[in-house]
Amino acid sequence: MNFRFMLSGSGLFIISLLKAQHAEIKGKVVFEDGNNQTVEVRIKNTEVKTTTDKNGMYSIKDLLPGSYQLLFKTGGYEESEKEIFVEKQDTIIPDVLLVHNGKKIDEVVVTGVSKVTLIKENPVAITRISSQQIEKTVATNIISSLVKSAPGLNVVETGPNVSKPFIRGLGYNRVLTLYDGIRQEGQQWGDEHGIEIDPYSIEQAEVIKGPASLMFGSDALAGVVSLFPRIPDENDGIVHGKITSEYQGNNNLIGNGMHLGYKKNSLIAAFNSSYRMAKNYRNAIDGRVYNTNFEEKNLSFLLGRKTQTAFSRVSFTLYDNLQGIPDGSRDPNTGKFTYQVGEGDDDIIDNRPVVSEKELNSYTLSPLHQRIQHYRLYAQHHQHIGKGDFDVKLAFQQNVRREYNHPSVPSQAGMYVRLNTLNYGIRYNFPKFSSVEISVGANGMIQNNKNKSATDFPIPDYDLNEGGIYTYAKWKYRKLNVSGGIRYDIRNVSWENFYVQTNPITQFEEQISHSSANAELRFPSYNKTFRGFSASIGAAFQLTKQISLKANIGRSYRAPNITEIGSNGLDPGAHIIYKGNRDFNPEFSLQEDLGISARFKDFSADVSWFNNNIQNYIYLSLLTDGQGNPLIDSQGNKTYQYQNASAQLYGMEAWLSLHPEKWKGFSFDTSLSVIYGFNRDKIFINKGNQGEYLPLISPLKWSGNLSQKIATGAKIISAVTPTVEMEFSAAQHRYLGLNDTETATPDYTLFNIGASVAIRYSENHSASLLFQANNVFDRAYQSHLSRLKYLGNIYNMGRNISLKLIIPF
Secondary structure, three states, rough: OOEEEEEEEOOOOOEEOOOOOEEEEEEEEEEEEOOOOOEEEEEOOOOOOOEEOOOOOOEEEEEEEHHHHHEOOOOOOEEEEEEEEOOOEEOOOOEEEEHHHHHHHHOOOOOOOOOEEHHHOOOOOEEEEEEHHOOOOOHHHHHHHHHOOOOEEEEOOOOOEEEEEEOEEEEEHHHEEOOEEEEEOOOOOOOOOHHHHHHHHHHEEEEEEEOOHHHOOOOOOEEEEEEOOOOOOOOOOOOOOEEEEEOOOOOOOEEEEEEEEEEEEOEEEEEEEEEEOOOOEEOOEEOOOOOOOOEEEEEEEEEEEEEEEEEEEEEEEEEEEEOOOOOOOOOOOOEEEEOOOHHHHOHHHHHHOOHHHHHHOOOOOOEEEEEEEEEEEEEEEEEEEEEEEEEEEEEEEEEEEEEOOOOOOOOEEEEEEEEEEEEEEEEEEEOOOOOOOEEEEEEEEOOOOOOEEOOOOOOEEEEEEEEEEEEEEEEEEEEEEEEEEEEEEEEEEEEEEEEEEHHHHHHOEEOOOOOOOOOEEEOEEEEEEEEEEEEEEEEEEOOOOOOOEEEEEEEEEEOOHHHHOOOOEEEEOOOEEEEEOOOOOOOEEEEEEEEEEEEEEOOEEEEOOOOOOOOEEEEEEEEEEOOOOOOOOOOEEEEEEEEEEEEEEEEEEEEEEEEOOOOEEEEEEEEEEEEEEOOOOHHHHHOOOOOOOOOOOOOOEEHHHHOEEOOOOOEEEEEEEEEEEEEOOEEEEOOOOOHHHOEEEOOEEEEEEEEEEEOOOOEEEEEEEEHHEEEEOOOOOOOOEEEHHHOOOOOOOEEEEEEEEEEEE
């Protein structure tokens, strides 16, 4: 016999008798989403516990025969309990499946300049969006998928596959998009193309709401959308993966994607591919909207080596998108969509031919379309050195953008630009010393933009060189976490004289390398260096175990982008003539944030407030003639010029989730966001819509989602989860009405219903079949941030019924 003695708090000895022949239990924990992280396995109401190994295996020894309640717990997943009976011999426990819980406040985020950190300890407003949340959202692109899960994030849309992220009223080059930690560079100043990323390859996303220049330099003034692709983590030498297939009825979208992953010892490899195509979308007012169809192909590879002290990988991605260019032209008698057949003065809009039903109901793109190609090759290395670690990143990107707008010569691109970008970054995290963590680093990019064989030249050829250095520190004392840092950036933008002349044969404009009698100096040479300091300081205080308080103040910097300082011509895809301003200075913002988070067993909630003051705020304003009429060309394209002023934006976001512990499977999520934006130029004081309000400000939005997971107990269909959702967008009467830049937008309410079915097809894997009907009542509406509202008064997508099948293996 063996005896174990334990001393209790009262000083009494408790003697536990153990048999000489010990019983042992063994088992494995698997994750619903294929993840593989450490899980704590505890015998409930005791101190006996262990953790899983890298393969999810666990064991507990020295157990007396009898009944026990096992508790399985890890961050980001719902706790699981399992009752077991231990006999005299070893007992094998059936696999335990853990289900993701996106409402956990202790989830880690990896976006930032230091090590991974807990959300509750970060003073910045960050929303983490899981793969389950992304997969259960029906959308035609990745940015639109994130909007429902991140209050304060909105999109400016130019059709179903062109969505630009806006955070708290700011977008374009004020929101930085990251893919696998690499900043996305692809002419993001343009309205008419979206983010060049495969939506089926994304494992999770993080949205930073607020100034993030400290982390990434210029272009993160409003925040960051960070997208993370899947990386294999099951170390068993077996190929695992996921197949995604979907169909959307409104625009007949067909999408298929595949992920393959392999990990054996230190070797990691992954492959992703997808193909999506869609017809023109439709609504109750316009029918099918001409030139909103698209065809998209994606491919990516990853090869890496991971050890206990290092992780090195090389990745390659390819994105190829053919996208229609809607212009909204219609027949004046019937209101049906028409298409362009003439050039210049020969193109009389009211005499354009009507688009046939066959052309409207087709996957084939119009000759007038755009093609976006994006290539990305990058290497990353993470190394532990003692108790410190460092990261190195090097990436090359090429973005090729063609816009075909000549019906007489369909193969001739109106715009044809090639953007090469070299990104670099290095960061060192010092060993933790007395509750203090310090990180230092540098990052930047080198860019070259070149106009190729085109006829329209909205921006010049240019070179851009940018770099920044920073330091960041975190200090933790009991329940208080304080963090902040400082950064200095420098950016140089330059170009040579850019001459244009009319080709005597084609009558199209063309670029020439020198001045001549018939040449026009479209872009005089330019060379300017922009500099800026960024800084932030914030604190997170764990008031109780369930309630966390946050406060942060940050100063951000943004250098003007190329179109704001250099544009001088038609962007054929946007149907806008842009005029830049060479005298602009950088934007600087000072933003204050306050937040409170609560996580209880039965409900979770977040509330955050922000106030943002911007110096040298740059915005677009419509140009008019002496009579106040818009300046337009023969094809009806309006002319806009960039202006600057002081600006202020403030607002709040709130989120509430009800998930009663005793009501298994029930969830009700609701969110609210509101933003106010004002131009603080003295000439617009009390002018209201005539200049006082900023453009592209989303109105108040509210949404609610009710779901109930129903466990069937069946072997194949293990669970069914019906959902009901309502989305309300208030009327927007605070708009930039000066020179008819914007118009008011009425309110609308949309209802969505759906259901997901878990189909267990093997011992460790379940497929998901998702049904969703968006805009069930086929409500005709216009989003205030839809650019198609101003291209022929086009309405948003009508009822959309979809099916999606996801099969992990």
